[in-house]
Amino acid sequence: MTENAFIKWIKDEAKDYERRKKAMAKKKEEKSQISDGVLKLVNITKELTRQIDESGIRYITYDEIHKVKDAIDIVVDESGIQYITYDEIHSDYVRADDPKAFKEEENG
Numbered sequence: 001m002t003e004n005a006f007i008k009w010i011k012d013e014a015k016d017y018e019r020r021k022k023a024m025a026k027k028k029e030e031k032s033q034i035s036d037g038v039l040k041l042v043n044i045t046k047e048l049t050r051q052i053d054e055s056g057i058r059y060i061t062y063d064e065i066h067k068v069k070d071a072i073d074i075v076v077d078e079s080g081i082q083y084i085t086y087d088e089i090h091s092d093y094v095r096a097d098d099p100k101a102f103k104e105e106e107n108g
Helices: 003-031 036-055 062-079
Strands: 081-084 089-094
Touching: 036 062
Parallel strands: none
Antiparallel strands: 081 089
């Protein structure tokens, strides 16, 4: 390898290293955007499913189910998602900007 080819190779490797370093920083930043509510919901749901796997549904308490419901409510509030409207029945959630999202009628 000539000196010029070696220097070019070093420069290319340095550029590639910087590109990888920036990509890792961006990926790390994306991971940190998980809210506490989402993390709580994931952990509570994981624990509930672990208990179902180990002892079956028979031993799941209402309190454990209620914790999951509370965690879902926190995630819904944090993320601003809305119910979807199906003929005056509210069912699944959608993003607030979805045209099917439930809109409260204004009186007046």
